Amino acid sequence: MKRILQSLALLVALVAGLTWLATGANRGWTKTSVPVKTLDEVTGIEGITYHKKFLPGVDFLAVAFGGAAVLLGASFIFRKPSNQQNANQTKPTTELK
Amino acid sequence: MKLTHLIPLVSLATAVYAAPQSFDFKDPKGVNNAIFKLDAPLESINGSASSITGTVSFDPENPAATTGKIVVAAESLTVPNPMQKEHLHGANWLDVAKYPEITFEAKSLANVKTDANSTTADATGTFTLHGVSKDITVPIKLTYLKDKLSARVPNLKGDLLVIRANFTINREDFNIQKGQYEDKVSPTIDLSLSIAGASVTK
Numbered sequence: 001m002k003r004i005l006q007s008l009a010l011l012v013a014l015v016a017g018l019t020w021l022a023t024g025a026n027r028g029w030t031k032t033s034v035p036v037k038t039l040d041e042v043t044g045i046e047g048i049t050y051h052k053k054f055l056p057g058v059d060f061l062a063v064a065f066g067g068a069a070v071l072l073g074a075s076f077i078f079r080k081p082s083n084q085q086n087a088n089q090t091k092p093t094t095e096l097k
Numbered sequence: 098m099k100l101t102h103l104i105p106l107v108s109l110a111t112a113v114y115a116a117p118q119s120f121d122f123k124d125p126k127g128v129n130n131a132i133f134k135l136d137a138p139l140e141s142i143n144g145s146a147s148s149i150t151g152t153v154s155f156d157p158e159n160p161a162a163t164t165g166k167i168v169v170a171a172e173s174l175t176v177p178n179p180m181q182k183e184h185l186h187g188a189n190w191l192d193v194a195k196y197p198e199i200t201f202e203a204k205s206l207a208n209v210k211t212d213a214n215s216t217t218a219d220a221t222g223t224f225t226l227h228g229v230s231k232d233i234t235v236p237i238k239l240t241y242l243k244d245k246l247s248a249r250v251p252n253l254k255g256d257l258l259v260i261r262a263n264f265t266i267n268r269e270d271f272n273i274q275k276g277q278y279e280d281k282v283s284p285t286i287d288l289s290l291s292i293a294g295a296s297v298t299k
Contacts, residue, residue, distance in 0.1 A: 031177035043242070
């Protein structure tokens, strides 16, 4: 369980980081639409329309890394079985032989 | 016909010709826009409003007599971040449900300079935002495009009037979070208006 949570934490952090980098490393807030300018040739006015696009920002990174930290923290709740316990568990088997 | 009889006719014809035209700013092309910008620590808050209407009375022979009213639907204010947009529209900021319109009513023009089809001036009028009205003076540029309406909207003949204005207001003057969040959102708002209106000839 410990190993699973730690792997999950690493996966969340990696996916979030790579997504952020792949979408242009936006150092502002997360955006769900981006402005696109269109020129009206008659009047010379630059119109603005918004196109739907997910652009993760630093808040996205913070939430993802925070989640990864929680998963990593939770993994320490589960203790790795000690060597003594392992030894006790394996002892009866050897005695049977 | 005596010459004295002709004078009133000529005067009437001149008056009709020189009468101010009414330009309707309801935009069929959807390019009219008002851009706003507020400085903030991480990145400036940039957005725009698209639903703009209004009428302006403009006389190409006498641009100084221009008057009119431009109305921006507060609901159409958009920023790319959905949470910021929700806050912007909410009761603590613009309260668009209670104050659905942002208006500027131009009453007079000063420092009018005309060059060919372009006129620059300082327009004084009443700016209403968040239910608060305040008289302000803003620099504007008017561009009169005679007979250009058909190039923009086929099957319609007439003229176009393009208005551009860049100015700054203080949100605290309009009771928008007065004295609050100054470290997070600048009290000054940069506004940039680019709109075109049409006057249809019959």
